[in-house]
Amino acid sequence: MPEFRLPLSGDVVQAINPWFDMFKAFGSQFGLININLGRSPAPEIEQDVLREVGSYGRQLGRMGEALMVLIDKLEPKLGDLTRDERLALDAFRVMQSEIDQIKAHHGSRK
Template sequence: MPTPFDIWSPIFRAPFSGDVTQEITPRFLSPDIKGSPAIEEKVVREVASYGKQLGKVLEALQALSAATDTPLPEIDALVEQVEAAKADAKAALRAEAAAALARLKAVDEDAWREVRGG
C-alpha cells in the first residue's frame, strides 16, 4: 500500500537515500576537468588509476621524509588510513567469497569441488 511519502520520494533525496558511490573517472567534455579529458581518460584506463598515482606520490613523500629526517605525520596517518581501508575491503571480499562458497556447497557440492580445484 503506497504511503504519502512515495509520491515525494522521487523528488526529494535524503542523505544516503540513493546511490552513495561516486565515479571519479573523467567524463568526456566535462567542465570539471582542466586540461585534456581524452588524455586523463587514457592515463586512468591504460597507465594507472588515480589511487595508484596518489599512492606513488605518498610513497615518494614518505621516502623524502625518511631521507631528510623531516616528519610528515599527516602523510603517515593518511597512508595508515588507506592501508586500513584496503585491509578492510580485502577482508570483506574474503568473507563474501567464503559465504558464496558455503552457499554453493549447500546447493551443488560437485560445483563447489570444481571451483575449489578438486
C-alpha cells in the first residue's frame, strides 16, 4: 500500500556534499576549475596580474627566455663557476629546450 504524507510531515531529505562543504571555506568561487595556489597578501593584485599580464606559465616562460639570453651572453665569463653551478645552468638549459620542443609541437607562439 502506498504511503501518504501531508506537506511538512515525514522524512527530511538533505543533500550532503562533502566537496562543496570543504571548498566553500576557501571562498565563494566554485566551478569546474578553480585554482588557489596559496595565500597571497594581495590577492586583488595577483588576480589583476593574471588577468591583464599573463598566466603563471606565461610569466615563467618569459623569465626563462630572459635568463637564457643572460646565460648565453655571459657564457665566456662562466668559467669561474663551480661544478654544481655549471650543472644547475646545464639543467636549466635542458629544461628550456624541452619546453621549446613542447611549444613547437603545439605550434605555440612566444
